[in-house]
Amino acid sequence: MAALPRRDFLALGGAAAAAALMPGKAFANVATGTKLHGLSAFGDLKYKPDFPHFDYVKVDAPKGGIFNFSPPNWGYNQDTQTFNTLNSFANKGDAPPRMEMCFDALMVRALDEPDAVYGQIADGVTLSDDRNGFTFSLRPEARFHDGTPLTAQDAAFTFKLYKEKGHPELSLSLTHMVDAVAVDDRTLRLTFSGKQSARTVLNVVEFPILSKAFYTANPFDSSQLNPPLGSGAYKVGRFSAGAWIEYDRVADYWGRDLAFNRGQNNFDRIRIEFYQNRNAGFEAFKKGEITYREEFVSRVWATAYDFPAMTAGKVAKHEFPAEKRPSMQATAVNQRREQFRDPRVRRALALCFDFEWTRRNFFYGSYERSQSCFEKSDFRAEGTPSPQELALLEPLRSQLPAEVFGEAVTQPASDGSGRDRKLLGQAAKLLSAAGWKRSGDFVVNDKGGRLSAEFMVDDDTFVQVYSPWVANMKAIGIDATIRLVDSAQYQSRQASFDFDLLSAAFSFSATPTRDDLEVFFHSSTAGVSGSRNLPGISDPAVDTLINAVGAAKDRENLTVAMRALDRVLRARCDWIPSWFLANHRVAYWDMFGFPEQKPDFGFPVETLWWFDKGKAAKIGKG
Structure with missing residues (x-):
């Protein structure tokens, strides 16, 4: 497409931006009043109403065996180092990963499509004429693990409970839900105000459905170790709080023969053990106490997989391609702390990170420098803004950093020395321009207060990786430190935003919704305990662009809005991008089978793989 002359562009820009920000109707190309299977x-949709199973599964995978693994990802209030509650959906306590496997949802996501969901508890959904109402038809065979029916009353109760008391990853998507009504035992109606994103419902239909009876008898918002009554393919088995937990496959699971489940949930038991540091977990893997591990420490991957079981061929290493989803690994700079509110200070902190030195000395050349909040996706901004992006950005020009309108902001490459004088000199100038003056070993403000910056970490590995970064901060006068805390304290302080600097990694949906982005970047979540808005971003211009994402009527406009948002976030430097890896680095005891083709939009090994008796026998694990 040829670029418009600037005069013509500006004439069109206001109208284009206004059109992009008009509230979008949910699924505008979908008929209302018709029951839809997805x-x-x-x-x-890829799959027709009578599809037999998802294409990415081995439909006749054998059932049996135990899968003992270290979860590589988790959500809600979950923790991989300890747990003190079995309620994963409240904003209190530390829950074990994979509690969600014990519950079914109205609909389930297909992992070979970027945004499609299909009926699970619900066998269909009907949209109202205004597309603000969604009526779900629930399967009559749906049951909780105690044999009692799962009804629309349970579902309506669940959504109201999540809106009032749920973890922010649940409650925020329900902000504009007006009501959840059980029309009868098998009919649920969710109604929204019209202010919701057009794609909000894609998040909501995946929320775990709870038992009304259980959470009437048991307080939802208290930390408790009473296993909740679920309806999913697994239920809580034996556990020792903070040490290990087992999930047992439900033999008479109501959905075991339905299309959404065939070829999945193959292990009889899934066990998770909890370790206070990565090295302890690795030692357990070497002994075979853990049988699957995704490796995130480059040094270990490059040098430590030479233990006896590996050399004997009992353990396999494999790299699987990463998902085609935007991801972010970065350091949050907490602007609830006054010293970080000036973007020049945040940029100075970023210039102190010598990625090239870190990559060579810690990562064995395996990671790439991250530049975007949406790496590994088409949403990463490149070059100068396109005319379509400018249509969104120009009306906000007075509110945006000037850098937004040039080349997409990137973190400069260092000379790899570990102490790049040029970049540190630039950082020192930024601090001086922001009012921080050198006084002895430190920079101070006009009141004589030092500029302090503390990294909060929960693993020794990060102490090693961030120590050179801290040393560079000290070199330009920042009173920089690292604080290593235990997992429970880390979780609590993260949820309450009690930190200066904190690094985290996240993955977004392949088709991000406004709700997804609000949790991370919107003003409304800056003060919400447990949200992922760790830097405390509160910027009307960012809010406007998030609204544009929510209003996008097709993937092209979605991509434009996401790239515009990416430009602004990168220029603001709320999150300092760190690094990313193109593949999953996986090691496992060679006793499993897995589908030949990994799906593009998910990698739930615990549900897609299976126990291979023949392989297990060969390595003495039968």
Whole structure:
């Protein structure tokens, strides 16, 4: 597409931006009043109403065996180092990963499509004429683990409970839910105000459905170790609080023969053990106490997989391609702390991070420098803004950093020395321009207060990785330190935003919704305990661009809005991008089978792999 002359562009820009920000109707290309077996944000569904199973599974995978692993990802209030509650959906306590496997949802996501969901508890959904109402038809065979029916009353109770008391990852998507009504035992109606994102429902239909009876008898918002009554393919088995937990496959699971479940949930038991540091977990893997591990420490991957079981061929190493989803690994700079509110200070901190030196000395050359909040996706901004991006950005020009309108902001490459004088000199100048003057070993403000910056970490590995960064901060006068805390304290302080600097890694949906982004970047979540808005971003211009994402009517406009948002976030430097890896580095005891083709939009090994008796026998694990 040829670029418009600037005069013509400005004439069109206001109208284009206004059109982009008009509230979008949910699934505008989908008929209302017709029962649908699935939903997709844009375009057609891959699977027809009578599909037998998802294409990415081995439909006749054998059942049996134990899968003992260290979870590589988790959500809600979950923790991989300890747990003190079995309620994963409240904003209190530390829950074990994979509690969600014990619950079913109205609909389930297909992992070979970017945004499609298909009926699970619900066998279909009907949209109202105004597309603000969604009526779900629930399967009559749906049951909780105690044999009692799962009804629309349970679902309505769940959504109201999540809106009032749920973890922010649940409650925020329900902000504009007006009501959840059980029309009868098998009919649930969710109604929204019209202010919701057009694609909000794609998040909501995946929320675990709870038992009304259980959470009437047991307080939802208290930390408790009473296993909740679920309806999913697994239920809580034996556990020792803070040490280990087992999930047992439900033999008479109501959905075991339905299309959404075939070829999945193959292990009889899934066990998770909790370790206070990565090295202890690795030692357990070497002994075979853990049988699957995704490796995140480059030094270990490059040098430590030479233990006896590995050399004997009992353990396999494999790299699987990463998902086609935007991801972010970065350091949050907490602007609730006054010293970090000036963007020049945040940029100075970023210039102190010598990625090239870190990559060579700690990562064995395996990681790439991250530049975007949406790495590994088409949403990463490149070059100068396109005319379509400018249509969104120009009306906000007075509120945005000037850098937004040039080349997409990138973190400069260092000379790899570990102490790049040029970059540190630039950082020192930024601090001086922000009012921090050198006084002895430190820079101070006009009141004589030092500029302090403390990294909060929960693993020794990060102490090693961030120590050179801290040394560079000290070199330009920042009173920089690292604080290593235990997992429970880390979780609590993160949820309450009690930190200066904190690094984290996240993955977004392949088709991000406004709700997804609000949790991370919107003003409304800056003060919400447990939200992922760790830097405390509160910027009306960012809010406007998030609204543009929510209003996008097709993937092209979604991509434009996401790239515009990426430009602004990168220029603001709320999150300092760190690094990313193109593949999953996986090691496992060679006793499993897995589908030949990994799905593009998910990698739930615990549900897609299976126990191979023949392989297990060969390595003495039968």
